[in-house]
Structure formats: C-alpha cells, structure tokens
Amino acid sequence: MSAALFEFLTRMGDNTLVLGHRVSEWCGIAPVLEEDIALANTALDLIGQTTLWLSLAGEVEGKGRDADALAFHRDVWDFRNLLITEQPNGDFGQTMMRQFLFDCWHVLYLDALRNSSDARIAAIAEKSLKEVTYHFERSAETVIGLGDGTEESHRRMQAALNRLWPFVGEMFDSDAVDQEMIAQGIAPDPQALRPAFDAKLTDVMAKATLAIPGDDFSHAGGRNGARHTEHLGHMLTQMQWLQRAYPDATW
Amino acid sequence: MVKPRPTIETIWGWLADVPDPEIPVISLVDLGIIRDVCWQDDDLVVTVTPTYSGCPATRIINLDIETALHKRGIASLRLERQLSPAWTTDWLSDAGRQKLEAYGIAPPQPAGGPKQCPRCQSPDVERISQFGSTPCKAQWRCTSCLEPFDYFKCI
The missing domain is CATH 3.30.300.130 (Fe-S cluster assembly (FSCA))
Structure with a gap:
C-alpha cells in the first residue's frame, strides 16, 4: 500500500467527518426549522462523502479497517482534518462562516480532483462536487445576507470571520504527502488553488460588507496531525462515545 | 430440464x-x-x-x-x-416527472426552481429553503394558493 495515498484519503475523509459531525450538532436546535433541516442535510451529505473517502482509505491501507473503524476507533492524533473543521459551532453566524470558508476551498479542491489519475478518487470527487456546489451556494448567500443585514448580524459575522481567519491558511499548506500526490497526478497542489479561493472570497465578502483581516498568520497541525486544537478531543468523546464504551456494538 | x-x-x-x-x-x-x-x-x-x-x-x-x-x-x-x-435529475424519466407532479412534488427544472405550483399550477412561487425533508428535495411555497410544497432539486 501507499502510505501517502492513505494519508491523503484520511485527510479528505476526516475533513468531511469532523465538519459533518459539527454541523449535525445543530440538529433540533437551529434558529428556525428550515435552517435546522438545511444544516442536517448538509451534515448528511458530508457524512455520506466520509463513507466514500474512508472506505477507500481502508481499502488502500489493506489492514481490514473499514470506514466505521477509521471513524470510531482512532484517537485525536490519528485525525487529519483541517483545524477549521473542528472549531466549535459558536452562534449560527459562526457556523455559516466556517461552512462558507470550507465550502469555498472544498469546491475548488474537488473540482481539481475530478481529473485525478486515480479513477476511484475522480469518481468520489465528481459525486461530492455536485453536493458541495449546493452547499457553497447556500453558505455564500447566508454569509452575504447576515453580513449585509442588521447591525447585530453584521457585527457577529465580522467577529466570526476574525475568529476563523487564522485557520484559512492551512487549507493551502503543502507537505511531502502533497508532493507525492502531485507527482502521481492524484491530487492538485493546494497552493495553486489560493488565487481562485481569494477571488471567490473577495467577491462574497464585498457583497457581505465584511472586511477580510489583513493579518496572514495561520495555524497548522490538523492536516498532518501534529497538533489539533483542544476542541477535537472533546468532540470525539461525544462522537465516539458508544464505540468507546461498547466496541463493535451493533443493533 | x-x-x-x-x-x-x-x-x-x-x-x-x-x-x-x-x-x-x-x-x-x-x-x-x-x-x-x-x-x-x-x-x-x-x-x-x-x-x-x-x-x-x-x-x-x-x-x-x-x-x-x-x-x-x-x-x-x-x-x-x-x-x-x-x-443527475436528467435521468428522471418523463413518466416519473409526471407522477411526481401529480403527487404534489414539483419536478426538477434546469432553471433551478419549479415551473409552477403542483397544486394550483400558478407560476407565482417562492423559495422557503434550499433543503427539504429528504436530500433530493427543497421547500417552496405558492404565493397564489399559499400552499407550501416540495420541489425535486435539479442536480
């Protein structure tokens, strides 16, 4: 098996798993029924995509681990998600800002992955992109609506952007795993996607009347597992509780 | 045999x-x-x-x-x-589209929204939410008869 390919696939699957779980935390408590349903549906798409990515990761690894084993039987240090996906929901505005920033990157990355030299990866990307394009439309519209909304909603959206901005840079980091994926034509160079990301971001933030922070500092450590934020461990105690208490339980 | x-x-x-x-x-x-x-x-x-x-x-x-x-x-x-x-919803058969409409679910349209209210056929409709009761549907409302209805998303 290729260690780098497994690593790459867990990055993809852990992004959608962790964000999918985070978004699902809104189920039943969102501000209005329509948003509750929209958030739950978004979470469902992401968890569905997780199954595709992590099943393939398990297959590539060849140690008999399936998507469930990877999702529920690993601890914090084995997760390879971007740090932004594990950040707490905060208020509805912060959740939608996190979704927008992630969707904006996700659309571009999946679009490039459709040309992957690995047909299995290209197929998952093609399938996911349709769903994620829809997520992006909604999160962009919501960010614009709330940013260019009332004084209160504008203030909250600006605070959300300021809070999450230091986690954007990690999306475009590149390491040895990326270099191997690029060399094999499996995945794009994350850095190459930055101009397109900035163009989308600038457009939406202008419409939302929000100011993009000037500070370029960015956290790192999620996608290579070196250092997650303290939030992921707490999230896993909820997400993995049943499997930790009763390993391999079925019903 | x-x-x-x-x-x-x-x-x-x-x-x-x-x-x-x-x-x-x-x-x-x-x-x-x-x-x-x-x-x-x-x-x-x-x-x-x-x-x-x-x-x-x-x-x-x-x-x-x-x-x-x-x-x-x-x-x-x-x-x-x-x-x-x-x-893609392009693969939905014509018979399927008709059955959906008769059932009260507006069939998908390339324009991205329903052509008309599946109940009163009025073209005056507005979107309530991009998502609905199943992943394949969105919620819309007719501004003529005021009934909410499901729209089969176009993907």
Whole structure:
C-alpha cells in the first residue's frame, strides 16, 4: 500500500467527518426549522462523502479497517482534518462562516480532483462536487445576507470571520504527502488553488460588507496531525462515545 | 430440464415495479438510479448509483431490489455501486416527472426552481429553503394558493 495515498484519503475523509459531525450538532436546535433541516442535510451529505473517502482509505491501507473503524476507533492524533473543521459551532453566524470558508476551498479542491489519475478518487470527487456546489451556494448567500443585514448580524459575522481567519491558511499548506500526490497526478497542489479561493472570497465578502483581516498568520497541525486544537478531543468523546464504551456494538 | 433464465428486458420490467422508499409514487427505474442490468455467467448483476452520497434510503433501496428479485426466483444476485457518471435529475424519466407532479412534488427544472405550483399550477412561487425533508428535495411555497410544497432539486 501507499502510505501517502492513505494519508491523503484520511485527510479528505476526516475533513468531511469532523465538519459533518459539527454541523449535525445543530440538529433540533437551529434558529428556525428550515435552517435546522438545511444544516442536517448538509451534515448528511458530508457524512455520506466520509463513507466514500474512508472506505477507500481502508481499502488502500489493506489492514481490514473499514470506514466505521477509521471513524470510531482512532484517537485525536490519528485525525487529519483541517483545524477549521473542528472549531466549535459558536452562534449560527459562526457556523455559516466556517461552512462558507470550507465550502469555498472544498469546491475548488474537488473540482481539481475530478481529473485525478486515480479513477476511484475522480469518481468520489465528481459525486461530492455536485453536493458541495449546493452547499457553497447556500453558505455564500447566508454569509452575504447576515453580513449585509442588521447591525447585530453584521457585527457577529465580522467577529466570526476574525475568529476563523487564522485557520484559512492551512487549507493551502503543502507537505511531502502533497508532493507525492502531485507527482502521481492524484491530487492538485493546494497552493495553486489560493488565487481562485481569494477571488471567490473577495467577491462574497464585498457583497457581505465584511472586511477580510489583513493579518496572514495561520495555524497548522490538523492536516498532518501534529497538533489539533483542544476542541477535537472533546468532540470525539461525544462522537465516539458508544464505540468507546461498547466496541463493535451493533443493533 | 434447465429453466430458461429471464431476459434482461423482463428484469427491467420487474425493477420498474419497485417503488422508491422515500417517494413511493415513482419507481427506482423512473428515478434513473438503475444504471445497468446484465448476466455475468449465472449471476445477475444490477448496477445502482446513489442519488446523494449520504442518502439513508440507499441501503433500503438495495434491500428492496434484492427482495423483489429473489421473490421472482433470481437466486444469485450481485449489486454493484457506480459513482461515475454521477446521478443527475436528467435521468428522471418523463413518466416519473409526471407522477411526481401529480403527487404534489414539483419536478426538477434546469432553471433551478419549479415551473409552477403542483397544486394550483400558478407560476407565482417562492423559495422557503434550499433543503427539504429528504436530500433530493427543497421547500417552496405558492404565493397564489399559499400552499407550501416540495420541489425535486435539479442536480
């Protein structure tokens, strides 16, 4: 098996798993029924995509681990998600800002992955992109609506952007795993996607009347597992509780 | 004496009787998710594509296909999942679109929104939410008769 390919696939699957779980935390408590349903549906798409990515990761690894084993039987240090996906929901505005920033990157990355030299990866990307394009439309519209909304909603959206901005840079980091994926034509160079990301971001933030922070500092450590934020461990105690208490339980 | 095995056409006919578990007014064939039916030696292989990657109905759909075909005497059946080309609402049959509308679900339109209210046929409609009760639907409202209704998303 290729260690780098497994690593790459867990990055993809852990992004959608962790964000999918985070978004699902809104189920039943969102501000209005329509948003509750929209958030739950978004979470469902992401968890569905997780199954595709992590099943393939398990297959590539060849140690008999399936998507469930990877999702529920690993601890914090084995997760390879971007740090932004594990950040707490905060208020509805912060959740939608996190979704927008992630969707904006996700659309571009999946679009490039459709040309992957690995047909299995290209197929998952093609399938996911349709769903994620829809997520992006909604999160962009919501960010614009709330940013260019009332004084209160504008203030909250600006605070959300300021809070999450230091986690954007990690999306475009590149390491040895990326270099191997690029060399094999499996995945794009994350850095190459930055101009397109900035163009989308600038457009939406202008419409939302929000100011993009000037500070370029960015956290790192999620996608290579070196250092997650303290939030992921707490999230896993909820997400993995049943499997930790009763390993391999079925019903 | 060896019993002749059913033709592929016959099997498509059987599958056309299997309803979608979430929207039982249309069949799996109407929905366009059965991509291929063929014999490989003595195994019947049915290729199915998911509508949405997280759709919880996917497992039930597979179970319903197995149940329907086993009932017709198919002993050896294999279901294969195909992701690419990704499912599109363009594959929804014309009959399926008509059945959806008669049932009160506006069929998908390339323009991105319903053409008319499925109840009173008024073209005056507005969107309530991009999402709905299942991954494949969105919520809209008719501003003439004021009824909310489901719209089958166009993807």
